[in-house]
Amino acid sequence: MKIIVGLLLFIVFDVLAQESADIPDLGTIQIREIDGMEMVYIPIGSFKMGSSNKQLDEAMQECRKMYGGDKYCQRRQYNHELPQHEVLVDAFWIDKTEVSNAQFCKFLNAKGNQSEAGIAWLEPGAGHRGVVYGYIDEINGMFTPKTGYENYPVIEVSWYGAAAYSKWVGGRLPTEAEWEYAARGPASSIYPWGNEFNGRNVNYRDSSFTFDNQGKDTAFNDGYTRWAPVGSFPNGASWCGALDMVGNVHEWVGDWWAQDYYAISPAKNPQGPNIGTLKIGRGGSWYDPNWHVRTAYRKGLSPSSVRMHWIGFRCVIPGK
Numbered sequence: 429m430k431i432i433v434g435l436l437l438f439i440v441f442d443v444l445a446q447e448s449a450d451i452p453d454l455g456t457i458q459i460r461e462i463d464g465m466e467m468v469y470i471p472i473g474s475f476k477m478g479s480s481n482k483q484l485d486e487a488m489q490e491c492r493k494m495y496g497g498d499k500y501c502q503r504r505q506y507n508h509e510l511p512q513h514e515v516l517v518d519a520f521w522i523d524k525t526e527v528s529n530a531q532f533c534k535f536l537n538a539k540g541n542q543s544e545a546g547i548a549w550l551e552p553g554a555g556h557r558g559v560v561y562g563y564i565d566e567i568n569g570m571f572t573p574k575t576g577y578e579n580y581p582v583i584e585v586s587w588y589g590a591a592a593y594s595k596w597v598g599g600r601l602p603t604e605a606e607w608e609y610a611a612r613g614p615a616s617s618i619y620p621w622g623n624e625f626n627g628r629n630v631n632y633r634d635s636s637f638t639f640d641n642q643g644k645d646t647a648f649n650d651g652y653t654r655w656a657p658v659g660s661f662p663n664g665a666s667w668c669g670a671l672d673m674v675g676n677v678h679e680w681v682g683d684w685w686a687q688d689y690y691a692i693s694p695a696k697n698p699q700g701p702n703i704g705t706l707k708i709g710r711g712g713s714w715y716d717p718n719w720h721v722r723t724a725y726r727k728g729l730s731p732s733s734v735r736m737h738w739i740g741f742r743c744v745i746p747g748k
Contacts (some may be wrong), residue, residue: 441592451748452521455669458521460745462597463531466524468669469747474516475609476616478690479509479724483618487719490625494643494717508687509724516696517609522602523742525658525671526581526679527593529563529573535593536564536571538691543594545730548588550582554736560584561737579657581677581740587731590680599745603681603700604726606744611674612723613667620666620673625718629664630675631656633717641722645718654714665724670742674721677740678709678729685728707731713738 452469452519453457460467484506491501532550540549553560561575562584573580580733585593594600602610611620619625627634627648637644638653659671666673675677683700685708700708706728712720715738728743733739 467521468524470668472519475614476512477515478512479680480512490719514621515605519747521745522610526740528579529582530578532582544588551584584736587680594743599743602744604681604683607681611672629713631723632675674711678713680741681708
């Protein structure tokens, strides 16, 4: 009997050891064959999602520095980041960078530029005042990135286009919770790299910004007036090794938007509201000031945004 019990225990422990050995370490990289994207692994874990009142007060202080007063710095506009709450997220793989023009062209050439709910996957000219800001050309039914912009993040892409691409590669868009966990980790840092802002780690509205005259941060120069190639700021990597989680372009996530969702969010794998009219962009962009390029910053957007020139996306695949 002792021999049988011992043998059973050995088998159980051996199975558990094999299962444990199959689970990747944090930041493990795998290459997605269909589009060549590097993905990084994030194990199951918990973090504090959203902002504290103190963090929002500090963000408004940064706003007042730029604008010299309260005119454009109304904290109530950011109350949808409240309350800060503990969330548990299952393991997943996330794209190391934003999806590029070259990668999205490969998708369009395989599937065409289809429409859903009357909204095209790629919407050239949907940006500010109808100007085409993207870097993808369609010639004789084939899509190609403009020369020199192959590795820039795809823009002028609708939520439907981002979701369709994610399905094409065998994944989906991240939930808002997955995206934020990849950006800030169990330490719940304010920025992907830590709790102190550093304009050298992110593409945002700094001294090189020339798009409008609404103000900019003159303390830093990231070297890009608008977009930057994906992965241009390695020092801004998040805890798992994901790049450009803030700045460069906003990123679509899968959830519907609700102003007060955080007050009722479940504690494990929140999926967002069941219905809605707006989707969500995360992380801020090249167009945004420093108090927007935070890991907790969120914005409700039409699935066909009127300013497609500052939003892109990355994909996730569930893990063990």
